[in-house]
Amino acid sequence: xxxxxxxxxLFQVFPYVALVVFFLMTIYRYWVREFTYSSLxxxxxxxxxxxxxxxxFHYGILTVLLGHVVAFLLPRPLLWWNGxxxxxxxxxxxxxxxALLALFGLANLIVRRAAFPALRKVTILSDWMLLGLLMFQxxxxxxxxxxxxxxxxxxxxxxxPYLWSVxxxxxxxxxxxxxxxLVKAHIVGAFTIIAYFPFSRMVHxxxxxxxxxxxxxxxxxWYGR
Amino acid sequence: xxxxxxxxxxxxxxxxxxCHTCSIACKNIWTDRKGTEYxxxxxxxxxxxxxxxxxxxxQEEYRGGWSxxxxxxxxxxxxxxxxxxxxFHNPSMPSMDDYYExxxxxxxxxxxxxESDDQPTARPLSMVTGEPIDVEAGPNWDDDLxxxxxxxxxxPNLAVLTPQQRAQLFAVERLMMFYFPRICNHCLNPSCxxxxxxxxxxKRGEDGVVLLDQNRCRxxxSCxxxxxxxxxxxxxxxxxxxxxxxxxxxLESGQAPACFxxxxxxxxxxxxxxxxxxxxxxxxxxxxEDLIEAQRSLILDPFDPEVVxxxxxxxxxxxxxxxxxxxxxxxxxxxxxIALPPHIExxxxxxxFYVPPLAPVMSTKAGDIVSNVSxxxxxxxxxxxxxxxxxxxxxxxxxxxxxxxxxKKQMAVRVWRRASxxxxxxxxxxxxxxxxxxxxPEEAEAIYRMTALCSFEERFVVPPAHRELAIEMMEDPxxxxxxxxxxxxSAPRRGS
Numbered sequence: 001x002x003x004x005x006x007x008x009x010l011f012q013v014f015p016y017v018a019l020v021v022f023f024l025m026t027i028y029r030y031w032v033r034e035f036t037y038s039s040l041x042x043x044x045x046x047x048x049x050x051x052x053x054x055x056x057f058h059y060g061i062l063t064v065l066l067g068h069v070v071a072f073l074l075p076r077p078l079l080w081w082n083g084x085x086x087x088x089x090x091x092x093x094x095x096x097x098x099a100l101l102a103l104f105g106l107a108n109l110i111v112r113r114a115a116f117p118a119l120r121k122v123t124i125l126s127d128w129m130l131l132g133l134l135m136f137q138x139x140x141x142x143x144x145x146x147x148x149x150x151x152x153x154x155x156x157x158x159x160x161p162y163l164w165s166v167x168x169x170x171x172x173x174x175x176x177x178x179x180x181x182l183v184k185a186h187i188v189g190a191f192t193i194i195a196y197f198p199f200s201r202m203v204h205x206x207x208x209x210x211x212x213x214x215x216x217x218x219x220x221x222w223y224g225r
Numbered sequence: 226x227x228x229x230x231x232x233x234x235x236x237x238x239x240x241x242x243x244c245h246t247c248s249i250a251c252k253n254i255w256t257d258r259k260g261t262e263y264x265x266x267x268x269x270x271x272x273x274x275x276x277x278x279x280x281x282x283x284q285e286e287y288r289g290g291w292s293x294x295x296x297x298x299x300x301x302x303x304x305x306x307x308x309x310x311x312x313f314h315n316p317s318m319p320s321m322d323d324y325y326e327x328x329x330x331x332x333x334x335x336x337x338x339x340e341s342d343d344q345p346t347a348r349p350l351s352m353v354t355g356e357p358i359d360v361e362a363g364p365n366w367d368d369d370l371x372x373x374x375x376x377x378x379x380x381p382n383l384a385v386l387t388p389q390q391r392a393q394l395f396a397v398e399r400l401m402m403f404y405f406p407r408i409c410n411h412c413l414n415p416s417c418x419x420x421x422x423x424x425x426x427x428k429r430g431e432d433g434v435v436l437l438d439q440n441r442c443r444x445x446x447s448c449x450x451x452x453x454x455x456x457x458x459x460x461x462x463x464x465x466x467x468x469x470x471x472x473x474x475x476l477e478s479g480q481a482p483a484c485f486x487x488x489x490x491x492x493x494x495x496x497x498x499x500x501x502x503x504x505x506x507x508x509x510x511x512x513x514e515d516l517i518e519a520q521r522s523l524i525l526d527p528f529d530p531e532v533v534x535x536x537x538x539x540x541x542x543x544x545x546x547x548x549x550x551x552x553x554x555x556x557x558x559x560x561x562x563i564a565l566p567p568h569i570e571x572x573x574x575x576x577x578f579y580v581p582p583l584a585p586v587m588s589t590k591a592g593d594i595v596s597n598v599s600x601x602x603x604x605x606x607x608x609x610x611x612x613x614x615x616x617x618x619x620x621x622x623x624x625x626x627x628x629x630x631x632x633k634k635q636m637a638v639r640v641w642r643r644a645s646x647x648x649x650x651x652x653x654x655x656x657x658x659x660x661x662x663x664x665x666p667e668e669a670e671a672i673y674r675m676t677a678l679c680s681f682e683e684r685f686v687v688p689p690a691h692r693e694l695a696i697e698m699m700e701d702p703x704x705x706x707x708x709x710x711x712x713x714x715s716a717p718r719r720g721s
Contacts (some may be wrong), residue, residue: 038444040464040719045353047320054313117354118321122461124719207443209312209422213305217419218505222430 004177010188011162012171018195023200024205039204040127042119049112058106061134063098064141067152072163073158075182082153091152096145103138130200137189144182159187227502228525228536230545230688231413231433232471232495233576234485235557235564236406237676239635240492240584243404245269245365247484247493251408254483255470260462262327262352262473265364266469273380273394273615274367278323281455282325282568283381288317289453290416290571298510298572300420302450307421317450321461324524327352341467353461371402382618390612392642401610403582405619406492408484409456409469410567411435411574413500413523414509417468420451425466428447432497433576434471434689442466453571462719481685491629491679496552496558496686498547498576499525499536509572513622516569523574524559527552553675554578561672563631565620581616581628583609583635606632630663634672637662641669 030037043050082088110131113119145151162175169173176184197203251267270276279403284290288301300307302317330347338345351358367376372395383391394401411428415435417427425441426448428434437448437457444464448457457468472482480486485493500523511519525532527549536546549555557564557578564578606629607613617625637658644655659669675683 034440035463035465038442041444041446041459042461043315043318044321044447044449044459044461045316047322051314058313118351119384121354122719142688204443207423209308209424209443209445210426212308212422215424218414219418219424219427220428220430221420 003181007173007177007184010184011173011176014170014188015166015191018191021195022197026203029198030206037203037207038201039199040122042113045118045122046112046116049108053105053108053112056101056106057109060098060100060102060105061138064095064102067095068155071152071155075160078152078156080130081138082150088153089149092145092150095152096142097147099138099142103142105133106131106138126200130196130202133189133193133196137193138187140182140186140189144186147182148180159183173210226525226532226535226539228499228532228541229433229502229538230431230497230541230549231500231576232411232476232688233433233498233554233558233578234408235494235554235578235580237492237564237580238403238405239580240490240676241269241404242490243269243271244489246405246487246489248364250483250487251469254465258460258462259352260460261438261458261467263321263324263364264458264460264467266456266458267406267408268364269368270407271368271371271377271402272405272619273371273383273402274378274405275376275379275381276405276407277325277364278319278455280363280379280381281453284453286572287319287450287453287455289451289455290305290573291355291414293417293510293572298414298506300451301411301453302416303447304421308420308445308447309549311605312422312445313679315446315450318446318459319449319455321353322362325364325366326358328358331357342643369402372397372400376545377402380680382615385614385618385623386612392612394610394612394615398538399610403611405579406484407454407456407567408577409435409471410454410577411469411471412576413505413520413574414454414572416451416571416573417448417457420447421445422447426457428469431690432473432476433474434473435468436470436473437466437468439463439465439467440697453573454575455566464719476687479687479689481681481687485685491684494553494557494675494679494684496554497549497688498552498555499527499532499541499546499549502523505574509574514624516572516622517565517624517627520566520569520574521559521562524555526559527555542689542691544691545688547633548686551686553679553684553686561634562670563634565627565631567620568622570622575602579620580635581620581631582611583632583639586649606636634659634662634664637664638669638672638676641666642673 022060082091113123113127113131148154156180158175161174163173165172176187179187247267248265248269252265253401255264256264265277268277276282281287283299290301291298292301293299303311303315328349328351331350332347334345335347348357350356356410368375370376374395378395383394386394393399406424411434415426415428415434418428418435422445423441423443425438425443427436427438429436442465444459444466446459446466448466449455449459457466460467472480472484475482475486481495485495504523508516508519508523526535527546533546537543554564557580564580566575566578567648570573584593607634616628616632617623621627637655640650640658641655644650644652656666659665664672
């Protein structure tokens with residue numbers, strides 16, 4: 001299947017649409033409906049499978065995401081690290097295990113949501129869509145790792161320059177056009193998630209409680225002070 | 226000295242008849258919304274009993290409150306070091322099974338059922354899923370089951386009793402129970418506030434009411450795990466936590482909270498006390514046996530000129546100091562020392578105090594005859610059917626002495642009143658009893674008046690809120706004129 005004619009739209013236009021939607025809608029939602037910024041936990045309704053879904057998924061996905069960010073920000077040190085095969089294997093295998101953890105966790109979460117009537121009641125359409133998007137992204141990512149190994153190296157050499165070209169407002173198709181379909185699908189999936197972010201429960205990522213670690217234990221609020 | 230005002234409360238357990246009117250008043254005002262049906266910000270438990278949520282007092286299981294490790298206060302659930310790895314799944318979070326699954330009945334069926342040979346029934350329907358359920362638990366499921374081997378026997382506080390004492394407490398026809406109404410304690414060292422990763426929970430500076438900012442809450446549910454009294458709840462519909470607000474809109478307009486106002490037995494007292502905020506941490510870190518005295522010492526004397534001066538310096542309005550002087554709570558807790566905090570060993574410094582129950586006062590049943598085992602008219606405290614150690618576990622941090630002193634004084638007041646009204650007790654003996662209990666005839670009359678004759682105004686001394694001083698300069702009273710209401714009013718939906 002040749003969908004090369006879509007490349008200009010998918011890799012030159014869509015990323016900007018996604019980023020603009022992301023920034024505008026995230027800020028708008030925080031501003032107008034801050035109340036909706038919540039992790040929307042369902043732990044109260046189901047407490048056991050919750051652990052086997054949430055913990056592997058979050059630890060897995062955060063590690064894999066960190067890998068992408070490192071490859072994006074520090075491609076040269078990463079390529080230097082991968083210069084020794086043993087180090088490359090360690091990096092690839094450990095991130096692959098984390099990806100499998102994320103896959104295992106997400107599969108658990110989807111089954112859990114579908115299996116418990118109480119959870120189905122609190123799962124809205126946007127939750128199912130998000131779960132589907134994430135599943136697609138993780139499955140495509142894991143498939144890439146199997147079909148086209150050593151991604152930590154080729155990502156740094158091809159996709160990092162592409163992403164930077166997007167940020168520099170002159171998206172360079174030369175890096176993505178020759179990519180296998182799987183990789184293209186993964187890139188489009190990523191920008192779709194970014195665009196969908198402000199419309200979903202994912203906004204909880206932005207309100208992770210960092211000040212907690214250094215604030216005083218007790219909080220007092222006064223009206224006049 | 227950093228003087229602050231705290232609206233605090235006293236519940237007189239001897240007067241509680243377990244009617245649940247308070248719970249219903251609260252439910253109808255605050256927790257009849259979707260997602261909150263299972264919450265009872267005010268509930269009444271039968272003791273001995275397991276309570277709501279089941280066995281909430283067992284902190285081995287629920288891990289609420291503070292623990293003292295190397296003289297440092299630490300949250301038992303998720304303190305700073307523990308929240309980061311546990312943010313995705315809170316290990317100490319109770320689930321709905323620990324409370325109960327709320328239900329309604331299929332009333333429609335009573336009207337719409339097709340004609341048949343059988344009476345139509347109204348089956349219970351889950352208020353979470355809407356499906357029919359078999360009801361297996363409720364918010365007061367062990368109501369009045371004081372002697373039950375299935376429910377009451379699981380009361381965590383019974384662990385301190387000897388097998389003989391337990392057998393005595395559970396003996397058929399001699400069993401003893403009392404009611405234990407509970408709301409949020411609006412603690413001075415609240416663990417829910419300390420545990421909130423988002424800083425959404427806070428204590429109001431002006432009156433000490435602990436509130437939860439719905440816009441700031443992100444649903445990390447640490448407060449639910451951290452509160453040892455399990456009085457913060459998770460709204461499964463909105464994905465936010467909620468808790469008792471002490472009816473602050475009522476307080477601000479000078480009315481008592483709904484649960485107080487509606488109390489049939491008139492067991493509830495409310496008033497403001499002054500305390501020294503600088504000493505909170507020190508007091509909360511006291512040894513178990515010193516906690517009650519330390520908390521009492523935190524409460525300041527509103528008649529002391531030094532305190533009044535310091536209060537003024539800390540910005541506490543004179544009218545609040547004036548209100549603190551009339552506060553029934555101050556009398557019960559500090560002057561008379563007959564009201565004690567519940568489970569102060571959780572170290573949150575609760576600001577709701579209980580007058581421990583004296584019942585049964587007169588007699589026990591031996592064989593078929595009601596007889597009196599004690600030598601005097603009233604029974605001896607230590608011969609009470611409810612062992613004093615049990616009450617000490619609830620209200621004395623394990624120290625029977627504090628509970629005994631409180632009970633002794635109450636008993637002495639009864640004897641004194643008996644001597645003055647019926648006259649079959651020697652007045653001098655009654656006075657001697659009062660002195661032994663560290664009291665006096667004047668104090669006995671005051672206690673009698675406050676516990677038996679108290680008027681509405683004596684029970685509820687609501688301090689003036691003085692919102693006008695705090696808020697007038699900042700907000701335009703016409704801001705919301707002709708608009709839909711006051712700020713955020715959209716219906717809480719799940720998600721965006």
